[in-house]
Amino acid sequence: MEPSSGTGKMDITVTIAEMPRTSDTFEVNEGTFNQPSYKNYPGRSGEVVFLLEGKDYTCSMTVEQYDYDYPDGYVQTLQEASIGNGIDIVFTGDAYDAKDIAKGIFISNAEAGYEHLFDVEPYKTYKDYFNVYAVTAMSDESGIGTVNTIKDSKFGSTFTQNRILLENQDEVFTWAKKADASMDLTKSLVILLQNTSTYEGITYMYADGSAIACCPISAKAYPYDFRGIVQHEAGGHGFGKLADEYIYHNAFIQNCLCADGCEHPQGDEDMRTHYGQMKSLGWFKNLSMTADPSRVPWAHLIYNPQYSDYVDMFEGGYMHTRGMYRSEATSCMNNNIPYFSAISRQAIVERIMKCAGLEFSLESFYALDKDDVGPITKAALEGDRTFGVDPHLNHSTGHGPIFMGEHPNVK
Numbered sequence: 001m002e003p004s005s006g007t008g009k010m011d012i013t014v015t016i017a018e019m020p021r022t023s024d025t026f027e028v029n030e031g032t033f034n035q036p037s038y039k040n041y042p043g044r045s046g047e048v049v050f051l052l053e054g055k056d057y058t059c060s061m062t063v064e065q066y067d068y069d070y071p072d073g074y075v076q077t078l079q080e081a082s083i084g085n086g087i088d089i090v091f092t093g094d095a096y097d098a099k100d101i102a103k104g105i106f107i108s109n110a111e112a113g114y115e116h117l118f119d120v121e122p123y124k125t126y127k128d129y130f131n132v133y134a135v136t137a138m139s140d141e142s143g144i145g146t147v148n149t150i151k152d153s154k155f156g157s158t159f160t161q162n163r164i165l166l167e168n169q170d171e172v173f174t175w176a177k178k179a180d181a182s183m184d185l186t187k188s189l190v191i192l193l194q195n196t197s198t199y200e201g202i203t204y205m206y207a208d209g210s211a212i213a214c215c216p217i218s219a220k221a222y223p224y225d226f227r228g229i230v231q232h233e234a235g236g237h238g239f240g241k242l243a244d245e246y247i248y249h250n251a252f253i254q255n256c257l258c259a260d261g262c263e264h265p266q267g268d269e270d271m272r273t274h275y276g277q278m279k280s281l282g283w284f285k286n287l288s289m290t291a292d293p294s295r296v297p298w299a300h301l302i303y304n305p306q307y308s309d310y311v312d313m314f315e316g317g318y319m320h321t322r323g324m325y326r327s328e329a330t331s332c333m334n335n336n337i338p339y340f341s342a343i344s345r346q347a348i349v350e351r352i353m354k355c356a357g358l359e360f361s362l363e364s365f366y367a368l369d370k371d372d373v374g375p376i377t378k379a380a381l382e383g384d385r386t387f388g389v390d391p392h393l394n395h396s397t398g399h400g401p402i403f404m405g406e407h408p409n410v411k
């Protein structure tokens, strides 16, 4: 304790030594005063009591120390690739404090995220092409703060402008590379789990292929659950380089008058927009501004008997009802259901092959392709299209990916 004595008003700094590994446990009340709910955790707790010299006055400070298996920076391998070069998927976290990590919240979130990502086609079929890691990241405080109630999170996840934005992308990439120092970020994906139950999600995308998909542990009901966020942000935007198909504005995209910050490209080659820039990279294959079915990226699927029942021209996407086309009634890029449209599956498999250092062929894509839709999803497919139903609830412009320029600044 510094200083250990003195007079007048001053700050006192109390430093607690790191606890050695222990099998001792202590009881923590995780309920309320009226409805206590006790759990035991490895570690110890105690009180530091301050006594005012010569006076009958004390005050105290409770200290809890948790023991854990996965310290800050610890790398856990969840799976190793058995085909190709091995595409790295790295889960790390923001706003998990020592207690959250000791309680196993980070690792169980990472394991759940890993299961969700590979529980949708084509990731399910191509699972063996991936290495998957979880890298523990400890923050000083638990949960995501707002602009007014700042919380000290390791990578700066904060509520701003009705979204959870991330401040330190480069630090996240650097941290993720603990999984493998020689990791090629341009052929990998970093998934940043954000320790909050809020429904949100955002993906930061770079022209070189690097990306961070930010996925809060949403407590919302299907399809806006944590699974939905992982599949849409990580599987759809982050790795698949797909565009949003949802709709908010009943207008032609070219001359929509909305001032919500959504983009109004004039065509697929409009390089003044992120839409056009991503298109020029060969991304956003699930959308097109051309109405000519022989020129859209899914033209080869429209009359292919394997797909002709459901792949066609559907107007609406990229926030607007008119002037933008998609290929199927609905998909994960619309409302987070566990189903990617056929052209989205193809785009994802093309990227898997490229990142794995293997050749893509349409024939083998067709042969392995599965359009499985779970029973719960069928109901969503038969339900209405989401116009008027805001899948992103808090803000009318959704949570489109943010284009970050050429590449992250990471060694």
Ligand SMILES: [Zn+2]
Binding pocket: 249, 256, 257, 258, 262, 263, 264, 319, 320
């Ligand atoms: Zn608009």
Ligand SMILES: [Zn+2]
Binding pocket: 232, 237, 243, 244, 399, 400, 401
């Ligand atoms: Zn999105």
